[in-house]
Amino acid sequence: MSESDAMAVMESQVPLPLLHRGKVRDVYDAGPGQLLMVASDRVSAFDVILRQPIPRKGEVLTQLTAWWLDSLRGVLDHHLLSCDTDDIIDRIPSLRESREAWARRSMLVHRTEPVLIECVVRGYVSGSAWKEYRTEGTLAGEPLPEGLVESQKLPAPIFSPSTKAQTGHDENIPFSGVVEHLGTEEANRLRDLSLAVYEHGATTTKEYAIILADTKFEFGHHPDGRLLLIDEVLTPDSSR
Structure with missing residues (x-):
């Protein structure tokens, strides 16, 4: 194991009640109405967590997300x-001693009921999308132009929505499937x-000569x- 691998965070250790370890993020109960989401350096591909982490990956994911959310003020609520590490400690003083374990890779967030x-x-x-188009001529069940x-x-x-599977693979569904799940207004x-x-x-991203081919969001x-x-x-992790 290299020195950089040894510095990678495969599992966070935070003095709060652990609620869930996902593919990349560890989620802790941070008090009434709040969660602490800690992005590890785990790498997930095809629903498998790989043994080789990427040091500081969690920091990059967290800081990018924070930057984008700040830029989205006025577009929608999040x-x-x-x-901010110091601000989180001010809100939750019990995290002071463990700050090096979660600093720059953590977000204090509202607790919500996920859709x-x-x-x-x-x-x-x-x-x-290319696989579906090549075989069916459609995307999300809707026809696309030929050629x-x-x-x-x-x-x-x-x-192009999909179901959010708790285990196994997500399944692509047409927009009509979202309407069936959630109703027309929410869909x-x-x-x-x-x-x-x-x-x-x-x-x-176009301003920086980057193409955002596709991405996914959760609400x-x-x-x-x-x-x-x-x-x-x-x-x-969420975009191509």
Whole structure:
């Protein structure tokens, strides 16, 4: 094991009640209405956590998400309360002694009830979108123009949702499937918000000569009724 591997965080150790270890993030109970999300350096591919971590990966994911969420002020509401280490300690003094274990890789967020739909937006025919188009001529069950080539830009970004599986693989579903799951009003809100965030991201990355081919978002219901953008946003883990 190299020195950099030894510095990688495979599992966070925080003096708060652990609620869940996901593929990359460890989620802790941070008090009434709050969670502490700690991004580890774990690498997940095809629903498998690999043995080789990437040192400081969790810091990169967290800081990118915080930057994007700050840029989205005025576009939509989100769950982030703070990712500033000193501010989090001011809010939760019991974390002071363990700050090196979670600093720069943690977000203090509102606790929400997650919507069990992965809100994928695709601007290009890449990845599984190309596979579906090549075999069916469709994307998310909707027909596309003939003659597209792999990774070609779409005439307009397309909302391409999937179910959010608790175990196993997510399954792509048409928009009508989201309506069946959640009702017309909420399905429309998820689609419209997802497209708005994608457009914001694609416009911003274009300024830096980066193409945002596709990405996924997650949303959750706050107890006060707001629909919040949650989890990571426009990171290398969630985007192509």
